[in-house]
Amino acid sequence: MVHRLLQLFFLLFILAYYGCGTTSAVKQNYTFEDKQVFDLVDRLKKNPNDEEAKHLLPEAYRAALNKRDSLTDAKYYNLGGGDRHIALANEWLVMQHMYEAILSTPAAKEALPNPWDPSYKIQEEYNHAADEYYEQGVSNLNYNTREGAQKAYDYFVKANKAVPGYKDVKDLMAEAYDKSYIKVIVNPVNYYNNGYNFWGFQNDWLQQQMVRDLNFRSYRNVKFFNDWEARSQNIQPDKIVDLNFTRIFISQLFTQYYTLNRTAQIKTGETKTNPPRPIYTTVTATVYVTKRYMQSNATLQCRIYDAYSSRNSFYDNFSNTYNWEIQTATYRGDSRALTADDLRLINNSFVNEPRREDIADKLLRDSYNMLLSRINSRVSF
Template sequence: MMHRVLHTIFLFALVAYYGCGISSAVKQNYTFEDRQVFDLVERLKKNPNDAAAQALLPDAYRAALQKRDSLTEAKYYNLGGGERHIALANEWLVMQQMYEAILSNPAAKIAMPNPWDPAFKIQQEYNLAADEFYRQGVGYLNYNTREGAQKAYDYLVKANKAVPGYKDVRELMSEALDRSYIKVVVSPVNYYNNAFSYWGFQNDWLQQQMVRDLNFRSYKNVKFFTDWDARSQNIRPDKIVELNYTRIYISQLFTQQYSINRKAEIKTGETKTIPPKPVYETVTATVYVTKRYMQSNATLQCRIYDAYSNRNSFYDNFSNNYNWNIETANYRGDSRALTAEDRRLVNNRFTNEPGRAEIADKLLRDSYNTLLSRINNRVSF
């Protein structure tokens, strides 16, 4: 009874971990002899009184087992390491399916009362596979290189898949994964030799934003950190990102005034002659325009370089401008002389110019978005 319980637990864990992938891999290994057994079991399922099927099943089962005994070693002789043991386990899983099919069919169980239970053999192959993968993973981890850590992680994942929680494989997987990452530190932003508060910002959002955006981009085997994160986690960076605003210029509010003379011929009536002729009146007006404007610009310089060799992997400047203006007007004279644009300016109302922080924020965001697009499209870490 205990054996049956353990056997059921083993099967449940196996199916839960590997899912439907096992079924397809196992079916690929069906031999002619295997299919004969499954066909006979199916016949007995449909007709438990099929005497011919009952008589043929024991010999068919023994033939399938002998066939598998002869082919397993020879078929995978040239396959090395843990992969060989995984392949062998898949072969014995055919016998596991056969075992389950017979036991679940009362008529087949009568014809073949003691089929061989391959559960121990399968688990043995998985244990051997896990050991092979584990040793290969540890070997690559001992190289103490990023490339070695990447290979180590792949092997350790296979070991953990073969036997979940094998030895200290999960701790080593975490270590290998950490060593396999290229660690990139984004330095604090230099805001044109001033603190970020000089421009009216409440916080230094750009550094944090870049770390979030680049991590969200999900570069393979790359992680991004702020300098504070790197220090607190004792991380030695492989690459460093420097952001430097070499120029931030926010101009004062300029005012320009000018006038435009308007003149128009307005029809005021018609003569009493036959035919009548139009009568025009000349009207004039002077439009006084006040233009208020600001011209601001910024240049963001980005350098990405290797922390050990100091060699640049990326270096570029990203400039942008922000021009703000508004025009208002009043006039003297006859309103009939005004154009549609004159009327728009007369009806326009002066609004307060944008604040220093608002302009600086727009300049920085625009240049940063251009930089981020360039990094996403062209930079390989």
């Protein structure tokens, strides 16, 4: 009884763990004989009194079982390693589905009271698969190369999927993963020979932003850290990223004054002649314009290089400018002489110049966005 319960638990675990993907793979393995059995079971599910289906089911089941016995080894003879055992397990899962279908249909169970329970065979194949994957993983890990560790990790993942918690596979997965990825350290940013707080920033957001953005991109075998994380976790980097603002210039506020003289001919009446002719009057106005402006710029330099050889993987500069200006105006004279542009300037509200930290933030973000776009499109770690 206990043995039977363990088998049922294993079956439920397998079906839950592998889910719909396995069910789909199993259905692809249905033979003609399998389909006949399932069709007969469906008939009995719909009509428990189908005597013909009851009569045909035992022989159809034996044909399906004999077919699978002859099929399994021959079909996957050339498939190597654990993959062969996973494929065989999927073949035997067909019989498991068949077994469950018969037991869950009273009329089918009556016609075939003792169908073969393949759960032990399935478990055996998964055990063999886990063992094969495990050995291949250990072999590749022993090469002590990043490529070997990457392959080892993939094998250990397969072993753990075949038999969760197999031997010490989780520890080996962690070891292989650690050896398989390239570790990249992003150093603190040099803000034009000043600290980040000099420009009004509360923290070094650019360094953290780059670490987050590059990790979010999910390079397959690359992981990014800031310098504090590297020190606290005792990480030896493979590559290093230096970010250096070689220039940040935020200009003072400049003010420029100039005047515009406007003259217009305005229709003020008509003559009493027949036909009447328009009468124009010349009107004038003087527009007094105040232009306030700032011209700022920055250049971000990025270098990505090998930690051991110092050879550059990437080196480039990213420059941008930010020009701010506001023009306001007053006038004297006849408003009818003013143009639409004059009226727009006169109606402009007085606006304070942007704060120094806001300009610095915009310059840095624009430079960084250019850098990130270039890295995403051209840099391979």
